[in-house]
Amino acid sequence: MQQEQARGERNRQRIVEVADRLFYEQGYNSTSFSDIAREAEIPRGNFYYYFKSKDDILEGVIERRIEEMREQLAQWRQTLDDPRERLLAAVRMMLGSEDSIIRYGCPWGTLNAELAKRQPALQARAASMFDVLVEWYREQFTELAVAEPRTMALHLMARMQGASMVANVYTDRDFLRYEINEIERWLTGIRQQGATR
Amino acid sequence: MQQEQARGERNRQRIVEVADRLFYEQGYNSTSFSDIAREAEIPRGNFYYYFKSKDDILEGVIERRIEEMREQLAQWRQTLDDPRERLLAAVRMMLGSEDSIIRYGCPWGTLNAELAKRQPALQARAASMFDVLVEWYREQFTELAVAEPRTMALHLMARMQGASMVANVYTDRDFLRYEINEIERWLTGIRQQGATR
DNA sequence: GTCTATATCTCGATAGAC
């Protein structure tokens, strides 16, 4: 946990890495231990030494995704002075994931949508991934002195989710780029205290 | 098929109705024959008399959804003269499904997102549900003499999908209403040949 | 046409040898 890495810590980490990818590409409920075991090259039975259940692996995946996002957000906050530029950087991030978004949708949105159906407790945990990003958006809108920064943050999320969803349904890269461009135009045009107008 | 309804046609129809609801509330892969059999009060074994596989039931569900949507769209086309009013009617339809959208997301979007992961052939069929609506949107935008009507249609779909997704993730009825209102404002403000401006 | 019984498979999870 501290300076010296536990013997099994690497295995645990590898399980989470593989599960993260497979939960995204296949969905949570459609990914079995066998799938993860095969790709992580770790016997099925060993999983229960590192995690007490499949839900527990999901917990690890969510924590991992949150941590990665926090680091990315902290970096943008440090390197970019203008909150508007920070928001634009977050939107443009989607361009770097074009291929996977078109094939599998947004990793956060699709995970939440799947869990919302029958696993509300797990979905609530998955929603915390959204929280990290929404809260960061809200901070940037607040710095921009925009009215209702929280609502603006949710609106930005909705625009990105909608773009990902439709691009995924139609496997349409051009539309994804069009929508990203439109979101950029919207952000660029926002005036202080001008709300959405 | 024609005037006289086949003996088993009612059972077939009931299976599709129940499956339609359960695929929405639970997801396609997480809904079993037992689930459908229980609620439709039809023994598991009988399913294979009416459908040759689970995929075949999904096919029936998709056809049913498409048929219902076509009827709704035809009605709006008949009763509303202004294409802008028709689009607004389609957007406001979401208000009538608030509760279910917040709980389970958009029935079309979540089904497509689920199938896109590992069942591309089925997803392509599910995308045809989107086609019906997108094509109808496109026709209305064309009548409005807006530039790039097909892109506008996809954009409208994306706005609605994004609103549903975020409202679902946060179980946030107020945000769904806010987004619907914003979409209405956007549609109302569209000028001919003015594109998105 | 309708239903019961069941085959075959895979799932998440556990027991226990080493």
Next chain:
DNA sequence: GTCTATCGAGATATAGAC
């Protein structure tokens, strides 16, 4: 700590009596 063997439940699908 690591691995094999296996459990009980539940999945889709089928066989065949009525």
